[in-house]
Amino acid sequence: xxxxxxxxxxxxxxxxxxxxxQRAEAAVSTAAAADIEEEKRRLEEAKAKSAEQLNALADKAxxxxxxxxxxxxxxxxxxxxxxxxxxxxxxxxxxxHCAAERAVEMAGEQFAAMxxxxxxxxxxxxxxxxxxxxxxxxxNLMGVAEGGIDSDEPVILAADDLAPSETLQLDKSKIxxxxxxxxxxxxxxxILARTMGIPAICGLGDSLKxxxxxxxxxxxxxxxxxxxxxxxxxxxxxxxxxxxxxxxxLLMETMKGQEDVTLDGRHMMVYCNIGSPEDVAAVHAxxxxxxxxxxxxxxxxxxxxxxxxxxxxxxxxxxAAAMDGKRVVIRTLDIGADKxxxxxxxxxxxxxxxxxxxxxxxxxxPEVFRTQLRALxxxxxxxxxxxMFPMITSVWEVRECKRACQKVMAxxxxxxxxxxxxxxxxxxxxxxxSVLVAEELAKEVDFFSVGTNDLTQYTLACDRQxxxxxxxxxxxxxxxxxxxxxxxxxxxxxxIWIGICGELGADLTxxxxxxxxxxxxxxxxxxxxxxxxxxxxxxIAKTCxxxxxxx
Amino acid sequence: xxxxTYTITDPVGIHARPAGMLAKAAKAVDSTxxxxxxxxxxxxxxxxxxxxxxxxKQGETVTVTIEGGNEDASAAAMEQFFKDNL
Numbered sequence: 001x002x003x004x005x006x007x008x009x010x011x012x013x014x015x016x017x018x019x020x021x022q023r024a025e026a027a028v029s030t031a032a033a034a035d036i037e038e039e040k041r042r043l044e045e046a047k048a049k050s051a052e053q054l055n056a057l058a059d060k061a062x063x064x065x066x067x068x069x070x071x072x073x074x075x076x077x078x079x080x081x082x083x084x085x086x087x088x089x090x091x092x093x094x095x096x097h098c099a100a101e102r103a104v105e106m107a108g109e110q111f112a113a114m115x116x117x118x119x120x121x122x123x124x125x126x127x128x129x130x131x132x133x134x135x136x137x138x139x140n141l142m143g144v145a146e147g148g149i150d151s152d153e154p155v156i157l158a159a160d161d162l163a164p165s166e167t168l169q170l171d172k173s174k175i176x177x178x179x180x181x182x183x184x185x186x187x188x189x190x191i192l193a194r195t196m197g198i199p200a201i202c203g204l205g206d207s208l209k210x211x212x213x214x215x216x217x218x219x220x221x222x223x224x225x226x227x228x229x230x231x232x233x234x235x236x237x238x239x240x241x242x243x244x245x246x247x248x249x250l251l252m253e254t255m256k257g258q259e260d261v262t263l264d265g266r267h268m269m270v271y272c273n274i275g276s277p278e279d280v281a282a283v284h285a286x287x288x289x290x291x292x293x294x295x296x297x298x299x300x301x302x303x304x305x306x307x308x309x310x311x312x313x314x315x316x317x318x319x320a321a322a323m324d325g326k327r328v329v330i331r332t333l334d335i336g337a338d339k340x341x342x343x344x345x346x347x348x349x350x351x352x353x354x355x356x357x358x359x360x361x362x363x364x365x366p367e368v369f370r371t372q373l374r375a376l377x378x379x380x381x382x383x384x385x386x387x388m389f390p391m392i393t394s395v396w397e398v399r400e401c402k403r404a405c406q407k408v409m410a411x412x413x414x415x416x417x418x419x420x421x422x423x424x425x426x427x428x429x430x431x432x433x434s435v436l437v438a439e440e441l442a443k444e445v446d447f448f449s450v451g452t453n454d455l456t457q458y459t460l461a462c463d464r465q466x467x468x469x470x471x472x473x474x475x476x477x478x479x480x481x482x483x484x485x486x487x488x489x490x491x492x493x494x495x496i497w498i499g500i501c502g503e504l505g506a507d508l509t510x511x512x513x514x515x516x517x518x519x520x521x522x523x524x525x526x527x528x529x530x531x532x533x534x535x536x537x538x539x540i541a542k543t544c545x546x547x548x549x550x551x
Numbered sequence: 552x553x554x555x556t557y558t559i560t561d562p563v564g565i566h567a568r569p570a571g572m573l574a575k576a577a578k579a580v581d582s583t584x585x586x587x588x589x590x591x592x593x594x595x596x597x598x599x600x601x602x603x604x605x606x607x608k609q610g611e612t613v614t615v616t617i618e619g620g621n622e623d624a625s626a627a628a629m630e631q632f633f634k635d636n637l
Binding site for chain 2: 072083111114119120
């Protein structure tokens with residue numbers, strides 16, 4: 001038995017053949033070609049095949065993710081037919097008397113260098129697109145398989161780590177799971193695996209050897225264990241898990257289309273947390289009833305400069321429209337602390353978790369805040385958007401946020417731009433201060449949503465980033481649960497709803513406590529929706545107790 | 552020959568995606584479309600990479616020249632394209 005241990009980054013168990021991701025790394029010969037006309041013909045053929053592949057990818061992207069995503073591949077297809085690019089390849093063939101491969105390589109390098117030399121970070125980054133296109137033509141010339149998987153049956157894909165453009169082009173119907181030597185929980189591979197809902201293990205290091213190619217492996221994306229030719233004990237454990245997983249899958253399918261209601265008729269809103277418009281597909285696939293937390297940070301973290309109102313508006317509108325009238329709670333900018341963005345040029349802080357972060361940045365920089373609020377209100381005309389402010393500690397902050405909203409609404413009125421005047425406004429409950437003044441806060445807003453990670457961090461004075469605090473960082477601590485109850489009571493007294501959008505929301509062992517407290521909404525990752533629904537439908541709300549609050 | 556000027560309002564300017572769309576639109580008309588910047592640099596609009604090489608940014612004014620074919624129809628189509636997309 002060969003047993004490998006890595007870090008499980010996407011749950012699930014699967015059995016299948018290991019297949020090493022192939023990259024076209026074969027050296028391109030610079031030797032003179034025997035027949036230039038033959039090389040020209042080969043080049044034409046490879047170009048045509050590449051364009052065909054790209055157009056097929058564009059169609060697929062359009063179906064899966066819309067016109068925006070398709071345009072990337074269409075642009076790549078246009079690069080191939082670009083007159084100057086084609087001339088450059090043909091000139092190279094004529095003047096160098098080289099093979100088609102070398103001509104493609106030279107033209108690719110020349111145009112990538114031209115873009116890389118431009119005085120614009122965005123255009124410089126497009127050099128990667130040209131290289132991508134040149135590599136595709138080369139792959140076709142040299143007969144390297146498209147998408148890196150040349151196998152008829154589905155495989156467990158092995159690699160050092162995968163680049164974003166590589167994960168994008170993979171034929172996902174052929175992938176059972178991922179195992180990588182490097183990478184982390186935040187790598188593209190891990191993110192893709194979680195979105196696809198298939199198991200993944202990263203950080204296997206040197207134990208994942210190329211010679212394991214083709215061997216049948218069992219992988220467990222929860223424990224991070226991978227086994228080849230497992231002994232009886234290991235095999236039994238894997239098989240038991242596989243069977244249980246299969247049963248769960250069948251059970252979950254039956255949950256689709258069902259209501260989130262307890263046996264005694266208490267309704268719970270089961271919503272999803274998402275980080276970008278692409279995640280909406282997973283929300284639909286798992287039958288989420290709304291979006292309880294759309295983190296707007298992706299717009300800021302992925303950019304090299306402040307995202308414009310237009311860019312933000314498009315992203316918010318896309319999600320609002322895709323959710324078709326279901327509630328979409330969008331949280332305003334929540335950077336600082338563990339999420340840093342260079343162009344904000346924040347001062348270095350001794351205690352960033354207690355520093356200028358989230359709403360504090362927005363209130364200090366009205367222009368940044370105004371841009372985002374304008375984009376949010378404009379998007380409110382296209383769906384049921386709710387705006388949520390993070391890191392609130394005081395009533396004056398909420399009032400200032402609302403004033404900023406009113407100013408933006410007045411601007412839009414003056415400009416004749418449509419928006420929804422009744423857009424709900426809510427706040428995150430994640431500081432002990434907000435819990436203690438919850439009654440006053442509740443009178444100002446339409447809803448509360450509890451961020452349990454930060455609420456735990458601030459209530460227990462435990463840095464959530466620190467690794468060695470382990471047992472001290474306990475989200476089940478009665479102090480945290482009692483804080484939840486205080487906030488819920490205040491919300492209900494004012495007649496507003498309260499949800500949980502932190503990781504604790506998906507903790508099934510706390511569902512009874514949440515029902516007893518009277519939580520109205522749980523926002524969880526899309527893959528957690530159906531298991532949560534199954535549990536809610538088995539519960540009886542009126543017999544739930546506050547036992548875990550220990551009071 | 553017909554000519555018009557246009558000031559780019561798209562926040563990203565004529566980058567890869569808009570350049571791709573522009574090249575596509577220019578191919579659809581039966582005239583030769585040339586884009587020139589204020590500094591004199593120009594490119595034939597069907598040439599994607601040359602267009603990108605101009606590095607046209609938001610706020611820049613470009614001169615669009617239409618020659619040959621049905622110039623009136625081509626100019627109208629290109630003007631509409633710029634207004635809708637750039």
